[in-house]
Amino acid sequence: MLKVPQSACGQTAYCPHCNQAIRLSQDGVPSCLRERLAPPPPPAFRFCARCGTRHPAAAHACPGCGAPLQHPPAARPAPAPVDSGLETMIPYRNGAALASYYIGIFSLLPLIGIPMGIVATVLGRKGLAFAKAHPESRGVTHAWVGIIAGLTCAIGQIALAILFTVMGIMAN
Numbered sequence: 001m002l003k004v005p006q007s008a009c010g011q012t013a014y015c016p017h018c019n020q021a022i023r024l025s026q027d028g029v030p031s032c033l034r035e036r037l038a039p040p041p042p043p044a045f046r047f048c049a050r051c052g053t054r055h056p057a058a059a060h061a062c063p064g065c066g067a068p069l070q071h072p073p074a075a076r077p078a079p080a081p082v083d084s085g086l087e088t089m090i091p092y093r094n095g096a097a098l099a100s101y102y103i104g105i106f107s108l109l110p111l112i113g114i115p116m117g118i119v120a121t122v123l124g125r126k127g128l129a130f131a132k133a134h135p136e137s138r139g140v141t142h143a144w145v146g147i148i149a150g151l152t153c154a155i156g157q158i159a160l161a162i163l164f165t166v167m168g169i170m171a172n
Contacts, residue, residue: 097127097139100146107153114161117154120146 012021046057046069053064061068091097104120107113127143 091131091137091139091142093134093137094127094130094139094142096123096130097143097146100124100127100150101142102146104146104149104153107150110157113153113157117150117152117157120150121154124150 043057045054046059047054048062048064048067048069050067051062051065053062055063055069059069100120100123103116103123107116107120109116124143124147127139127146131137131140131143
């Protein structure tokens with residue numbers, strides 16, 4: 001909206017939206033937009049669904065056939081979407097957190113656990129960042145499980161590889 005000082009109200013200016021000459025108002029809505037923003041007036045007349053007779057919009061019964069007239073219901077705002085239990089448990093909107101979770105679990109596998117642990121950690125960080133930017137996507141817990149499992153498995157397998165290497169050298 002435009003900020004209009006009290007002293008400028010009622011004067012003519014040019015609309016920044018359509019470049020037409022307009023009168024400035026206190027609320028800052030250009031007169032050319034006011035017509036577009038105003039709700040349309042209700043229809044003055046309607047037609048009976050039973051006999052087709054034209055009647056005033058406020059009438060409760062048809063003047064032609066006497067049938068009760070139904071008025072359209074007032075528009076209601078759409079209800080907020082409700083998450084199901086499955087959506088609460090599996091954060092399908094946060095793919096990075098979900099992938100981090102599963103890759104972190106599979107990083108328990110020997111030999112491939114080190115690279116999978118690193119990937120799980122990276123995806124977990126991305127999942128946390130996405131969940132912070134989009135809280136409705138959820139997935140914070142899945143991202144943390146992926147990070148912790150990935151790091152633990154990767155570090156543990158590196159430590160085991162070093163241990164077995166040292167033990168092999170000492171055995172020779």
